[in-house]
Amino acid sequence: KQVALRFLTKIAESGFGNPLAFFNGAFWWLPESFEEFVLDSTTFVMIVKLSCSILIVSPVIIFGTIALFYSYQGRGLEAFVEMINLTYELAFHGFVRQFRIPTVLFSFNLSVVLNWEEALRALADFTSVPPMEMLRGSEVFSAISLVSAFMKVGASGAASMLAYLGMIENKNKKVGDLAAGDKDVPAVLSFHANDTSTSELISHLARKLPESTFLINTETGFLQEFDVHEEDRINVTGSLLASFALYRGLRKVDISGCESVLGDIKAISTLNLNCFNACGGSIHGDIFDAFGHMKHLAILDLQDCDQVTGDVHIFEHLPALNSLNLERTGCTGNIESFENSRLLKVLDLTETAIGGDINRVPASLESLEVEDSKCTGTLPGVLFGLISEGKALFQGCNGPFNLPENELS
Numbered sequence: 001k002q003v004a005l006r007f008l009t010k011i012a013e014s015g016f017g018n019p020l021a022f023f024n025g026a027f028w029w030l031p032e033s034f035e036e037f038v039l040d041s042t043t044f045v046m047i048v049k050l051s052c053s054i055l056i057v058s059p060v061i062i063f064g065t066i067a068l069f070y071s072y073q074g075r076g077l078e079a080f081v082e083m084i085n086l087t088y089e090l091a092f093h094g095f096v097r098q099f100r101i102p103t104v105l106f107s108f109n110l111s112v113v114l115n116w117e118e119a120l121r122a123l124a125d126f127t128s129v130p131p132m133e134m135l136r137g138s139e140v141f142s143a144i145s146l147v148s149a150f151m152k153v154g155a156s157g158a159a160s161m162l163a164y165l166g167m168i169e170n171k172n173k174k175v176g177d178l179a180a181g182d183k184d185v186p187a188v189l190s191f192h193a194n195d196t197s198t199s200e201l202i203s204h205l206a207r208k209l210p211e212s213t214f215l216i217n218t219e220t221g222f223l224q225e226f227d228v229h230e231e232d233r234i235n236v237t238g239s240l241l242a243s244f245a246l247y248r249g250l251r252k253v254d255i256s257g258c259e260s261v262l263g264d265i266k267a268i269s270t271l272n273l274n275c276f277n278a279c280g281g282s283i284h285g286d287i288f289d290a291f292g293h294m295k296h297l298a299i300l301d302l303q304d305c306d307q308v309t310g311d312v313h314i315f316e317h318l319p320a321l322n323s324l325n326l327e328r329t330g331c332t333g334n335i336e337s338f339e340n341s342r343l344l345k346v347l348d349l350t351e352t353a354i355g356g357d358i359n360r361v362p363a364s365l366e367s368l369e370v371e372d373s374k375c376t377g378t379l380p381g382v383l384f385g386l387i388s389e390g391k392a393l394f395q396g397c398n399g400p401f402n403l404p405e406n407e408l409s
Contacts (some may be wrong), residue, residue: 034138113143184210185236189243198223209235215252222249233257241267241283248272255281256301265308272296279303279325286310287331294318301325303348312354315339326352327369335375336360349373350393358383372396 075305119137185208192201198216205214209232215225226244228236236255241263243252252275253268255261261278265285268276274296284307291297292314302308303325312333315321323346324338334356338344341362348369355374363382371393386392 104342110143112140112149113147115140115146122175154292180284184238185242186238186243189240189246193243193246197221208232217249220249223247223251224249225254227252227254228256228258230257236261239263239267241265244268245270251275251296269293274320275299277301278305281305282307284308287312290319294322298322298343302329302331303327305329315341319343322346324348326354328352335370339364349375367391369393370397374398 020274058328122133122137129186188204188208195201198221202214206295209228211229211231213227217224236258237260240261244253245267250271251273254277255280256277259280261281263283265283266289269290273294279301283305287310297318298320299322306328309330312331316337321341325348327350329352332353335354335358336356339360339362342364344362344364345366349364350369351372353374357377358375359378359380365382375397383392
């Protein structure tokens with residue numbers, strides 16, 4: 001009684017507000033539609049499908065077996081008609097009287113368990129047992145199954161309560177959690193987030209994304225690099241960014257080309273990344289919320305992430321920036337924000353609303369693309385060499401662009 005009270009009190013204190021909150025997430029696999037259930041190829045759901053198929057087919061097999069048993073027993077016409085009568089009664093009695101579960105199929109009369117010896121003796125001489133006696137024996141075993149089922153549920157419930165209260169140590173993974181953790185890549189990351197070792201995480205990721213690269217920091221033991229290769233991109237879906245936030249040791253994330261990745265980039269704001277490449281993803285959010293504090297960020301590629309917005313002035317405070325690609329994003333601001341980015345070598349502002357005087361770009365640039373942007377101004381000397389090498393592109397940019405006076409003279 002005290003254990004049950006502590007269990008319910010702990011659930012209430014946890015904020016679930018629902019006494020059945022310990023079932024939270026247990027039915028993650030239930031589909032929203034029959035079509036989704038049919039098409040879902042998740043391992044756990046496939047097992048559910050197989051189980052349902054067996055449950056549907058098994059009564060047909062059982063009744064067919066009983067019918068054959070009657071036929072080959074060599075009984076007289078009277079016994080065979082009795083068999084047919086019983087079968088029809090079981091199948092159609094719900095239409096002519098109040099519905100009940102036939103005792104020969106499933107018995108709630110637990111007293112018949114006491115007849116277990118007779119039932120065993122009957123099965124010992126199976127070929128000579130009259131069919132009706134065999135069915136009465138099956139009633140005994142169905143009652144035993146019912147008692148066992150209740151015992152199993154009771155024991156499982158008690159063990160779950162004790163484990164939840166911390167009264168017993170549970171080193172095993174819950175089957176439901178394990179199945180849910182195999183659903184997709186975000187689920188895998190979330191499932192292993194609290195593991196003391198990364199070996200199971202790497203093994204699990206390798207099964208999901210066999211061609212990709214995952215690097216562990218040998219000193220800290222933390223996941224350091226998450227690099228999805230082209231062959232695996234189709235297998236990366238869902239709210240991956242929120243799962244990354246669980247791995248504080250991450251330094252490099254490359255999910256370029258993973259078009260089905262969703263989420264707000266703010267989710268990774270707690271990380272201290274030096275490389276983030278999500279070009280082509282369906283992510284959204286403000287660049288300030290996500291990258292405003294990442295002092296070691298050197299490479300950022302958000303090409304074609306048209307739902308990503310924000311003012312580029314945040315990059316004034318990111319001194320390590322080496323390569324930045326904001327092509328076809330919703331970012332705004334002034335190109336002058338990069339004037340003091342002394343390490344910046346690659347800058348792509350193609351098809352953005354970013355404008356300003358292009359004369360203020362840093363001298364460290366080795367590649368500049370501002371096609372269809374709003375940049376104007378006097379071309380600095382650093383760009384003349386890049387233009388001659390085809391590494392500075394201005395096509396579609398309205399300008400005007402002016403040559404410096406010393407070049408005109």
